[in-house]
Amino acid sequence: MTTDVASPPSRQRTRRRGGGxxxxxxxxxxxxAPALVGLVALYVWPFLTTFGKSFMDVPAxxxxxxxxxxxxxxxxxxxxxxxxxxNSALYTAILxxxxxxxxxxxxxxxxxxxxxxxxRVLFFLPVVTLPVxxxxxxxxxxxxxxxxxxxxxxxxxxPGQYWVAxxxxxxxxxxxxxxxxxxxxxxxxxxAGLQAIxxxxxxxxxxxxxxxxxxFFRITLPLLxxxxxxxxxxxxxxxxxxxxxIFVMLRSVNNTALADSKTIVYLFYEKAFVExxxxxxxxxxxxxxxxxxxxxxxxxxxxRRWVFYD
Amino acid sequence: MRHGKRWxxxxxxxxxxxxxxxxxxxxxxxxxxxxxxxxxxxxxxxxEAIAEAFEDxxxxxxxxxxxxxxxxxxxxxxxGAAGRTAPDAFWMLADQFPxxxxxxxxxxITDAVKAAGVDLAAYPKAVLDLYDVDGKLYGxxxxxxxxxxxxxxxxxxxxxxxxxxxxxxxxxxxxxxRKLTNPAAGVWGIAAPIDRQGGYYNSIYQAxxxxxxxxxKATIDxxxxxxxxxxxTQMHADGLSPTLKQLSDTEAVxxxxxxxxxxxxxxxxxxxxxxxxxxxxPHVGVAPLPKAKQRATMISGILNAGYAGTKHPKELAExxxxxxxxxxxxxxxxxxxxxxxxxxxxxxxxxxxxxxxxKVFVDAVAYSVPLPIAGDAAKWTGxxxxxxxxxxxxxxxPADAARAYNTAINEVLAQ
Numbered sequence: 001m002t003t004d005v006a007s008p009p010s011r012q013r014t015r016r017r018g019g020g021x022x023x024x025x026x027x028x029x030x031x032x033a034p035a036l037v038g039l040v041a042l043y044v045w046p047f048l049t050t051f052g053k054s055f056m057d058v059p060a061x062x063x064x065x066x067x068x069x070x071x072x073x074x075x076x077x078x079x080x081x082x083x084x085x086x087n088s089a090l091y092t093a094i095l096x097x098x099x100x101x102x103x104x105x106x107x108x109x110x111x112x113x114x115x116x117x118x119x120r121v122l123f124f125l126p127v128v129t130l131p132v133x134x135x136x137x138x139x140x141x142x143x144x145x146x147x148x149x150x151x152x153x154x155x156x157x158x159p160g161q162y163w164v165a166x167x168x169x170x171x172x173x174x175x176x177x178x179x180x181x182x183x184x185x186x187x188x189x190x191x192a193g194l195q196a197i198x199x200x201x202x203x204x205x206x207x208x209x210x211x212x213x214x215x216f217f218r219i220t221l222p223l224l225x226x227x228x229x230x231x232x233x234x235x236x237x238x239x240x241x242x243x244x245x246i247f248v249m250l251r252s253v254n255n256t257a258l259a260d261s262k263t264i265v266y267l268f269y270e271k272a273f274v275e276x277x278x279x280x281x282x283x284x285x286x287x288x289x290x291x292x293x294x295x296x297x298x299x300x301x302x303x304r305r306w307v308f309y310d
Numbered sequence: 311m312r313h314g315k316r317w318x319x320x321x322x323x324x325x326x327x328x329x330x331x332x333x334x335x336x337x338x339x340x341x342x343x344x345x346x347x348x349x350x351x352x353x354x355x356x357x358e359a360i361a362e363a364f365e366d367x368x369x370x371x372x373x374x375x376x377x378x379x380x381x382x383x384x385x386x387x388x389x390g391a392a393g394r395t396a397p398d399a400f401w402m403l404a405d406q407f408p409x410x411x412x413x414x415x416x417x418x419i420t421d422a423v424k425a426a427g428v429d430l431a432a433y434p435k436a437v438l439d440l441y442d443v444d445g446k447l448y449g450x451x452x453x454x455x456x457x458x459x460x461x462x463x464x465x466x467x468x469x470x471x472x473x474x475x476x477x478x479x480x481x482x483x484x485x486x487x488r489k490l491t492n493p494a495a496g497v498w499g500i501a502a503p504i505d506r507q508g509g510y511y512n513s514i515y516q517a518x519x520x521x522x523x524x525x526x527k528a529t530i531d532x533x534x535x536x537x538x539x540x541x542x543t544q545m546h547a548d549g550l551s552p553t554l555k556q557l558s559d560t561e562a563v564x565x566x567x568x569x570x571x572x573x574x575x576x577x578x579x580x581x582x583x584x585x586x587x588x589x590x591x592p593h594v595g596v597a598p599l600p601k602a603k604q605r606a607t608m609i610s611g612i613l614n615a616g617y618a619g620t621k622h623p624k625e626l627a628e629x630x631x632x633x634x635x636x637x638x639x640x641x642x643x644x645x646x647x648x649x650x651x652x653x654x655x656x657x658x659x660x661x662x663x664x665x666x667x668x669k670v671f672v673d674a675v676a677y678s679v680p681l682p683i684a685g686d687a688a689k690w691t692g693x694x695x696x697x698x699x700x701x702x703x704x705x706x707x708p709a710d711a712a713r714a715y716n717t718a719i720n721e722v723l724a725q
Binding site for chain 1: 389410415555558692
């Protein structure tokens with residue numbers, strides 16, 4: 001026993017000395033270097049350039065000129081920016097409605113004995129499908145004249161709509177697709193959370209006479225709350241970054257609803273890559289970053305009130 | 311999971327960068343590799359045939375054709391140019407051209423063209439004018455397109471309406487659209503989308519108006535231009551076209567292919583797709599656009615342009631000249647993809663689809679007007695739906711919409 005405890009450190013020490021090329025911390029840095037280089041090249045550097053550009057007037061090509069906070073003051077006075085922000089907020093709110101749905105579905109899937117994996121795969125498929133392909137299919141479903149949705153509605157006597165060409169419906173229509181696409185990943189996280197809940201709690205509570213519903217609210221929900229919190233935070237972040245669904249489902253020169261349905265990242269794309277106004281686009285990106293940061297910090301503050309860590 | 315995704319993305323980006331780096335530099339055996347970016351899958355075979363024909367003559371040069379998806383084409387090109395990784399040769403459009411020319415991103419081939427003895431008169435002057443900056447050449451026209459009436463003979467026959475002909479006026483078109491419209495059968499006389507090139511620009515010039523005046527300012531609010539817009543808005547007001555919402559969900563060309571609309575005013579570039587539809591082919595007819603005060607059609611065309619930051623400017627210039635030359639034009643014509651720009655090579659295109667009366671599009675060059683371009687065209691054309699949409703939907707008069715749009719265009723031009 002004594003020799004066992006003593007020998008590993010000494011062996012380690014000799015190995016380290018034998019390697020001898022770098023001092024101990026050096027190896028550590030060398031090991032994380034590939035990740036660090038990637039992080040700096042792909043995240044830190046682009047962020048810094050974007051931050052810099054947001055204070056400049058940058059033409060399509062060539063260097064920009066420093067213009068101070070002009071981009072930001074323009075942005076705050078731009079109705080289209082505020083509308084895009086409202087649209088993104090509405091879309092995020094809709095996607096948050098998908099969280100309770102995911103909780104219920106995850107709990108139901110847990111109840112399934114055989115074939116549980118099949119359900120998981122089915123719900124996960126949209127996550128690993130190309131968003132563009134998904135959007136194309138939903139475009140067909142939402143088509144005002146030949147769409148599946150309007151056909152189904154007509155069977156029950158509900159008049160059809162131009163779901164992605166009428167600004168009254170666009171964000172909701174896109175929101176439904178967003179929920180459907182994010183459901184799979186949420187179910188995985190929540191499913192893992194459910195499995196971590198000790199079974200004996202259920203057994204004990206049923207001995208005390210608690211029913212299924214009561215168990216769900218008194219045991220499942222509180223113990224699942226850390227997973228729910230994680231899902232909520234991730235949902236808000238990805239919802240605020242939504243771009244592809246609008247890009248594929250709504251973009252048509254004949255779509256008058258597009259102007260009223262742009263999300264913040266769509267506006268960014270349009271400014272930076274269609275109108276070649278990179279400085280303004282950069283300012284939008286920075287503001288979006290601050291919005292996401294504020295939303296996330298707020299959620300971490302609020303979690304104390306409802307997230308239960310044992 | 312998120313990190314996993316990011317690493318995959320990072321690896322993909324690195325792989326892409328590495329690939330671009332290789333294709334730009336060429337191997338160590340003295341062989342030069344040029345990349346040639348396009349956005350059309352339809353035209354890929356023709357472009358590859360042109361690349362091969364060029365390689366036969368220049369064994370030391372390897373041309374690689376890349377097809378980028380249209381929605382990403384311009385952002386990819388712009389990011390590539392800014393990051394010095396743009397393809398060597400690429401297709402350029404007139405409304406994007408000024409930004410690239412002004413930004414010094416395009417290879418000046420004026421001297422190479424002169425040295426090669428290229429006869430510029432072989433290209434439609436209107437297309438050359440689209441790409442004229444200070445008398446310098448930043449490429450040569452690859453193809454051109456004009457507009458006409460694509461119409462469905464079967465629907466005309468059913469409604470007992472005589473086919474459109476070269477003497478048609480706006481009134482004839484309107485009267486025909488009225489007779490052809492049959493709500494019970496789900497058939498409309500005409501598709502009236504918000505379409506610059508195939509639609510309202512043509513009618514504005516037919517009415518004697520202009521989009522951009524001689525002083526470089528917008529004139530889309532002139533009485534003539536408003537009349538040109540009204541030609542389209544009236545079609546909607548009279549219920550002769552699918553609504554804008556319908557055209558947003560289902561493209562006009564698709565409506566035409568589904569035989570839901572009898573007339574579609576648009577470009578020669580649809581020929582191959584319409585011809586490829588076996589069931590539709592026998593019903594398709596072509597006629598010149600109707601005239602008002604005068605005849606007019608937009609003409610536009612793709613430019614074969616090169617990247618100023620290329621590693622092989624000499625070889626690239628040679629390729630651009632070849633890709634827009636007579637031999638390449640003949641290859642394009644035979645494929646049926648597009649109307650080649652080079653003089654007297656269009657017959658091959660007409661012969662490729664003999665059932666269609668495509669000569670209409672070639673004859674239209676005589677009364678064609680270059681697509682109006684001014685300033686940051688991509689920026690102000692991006693506003694058209696916002697300003698003209700209400701007029702198309704009957705929520706605003708064409709005159710009010712035109713005035714508002716005119717002001718918006720001039721604001722962009724003044725920047």
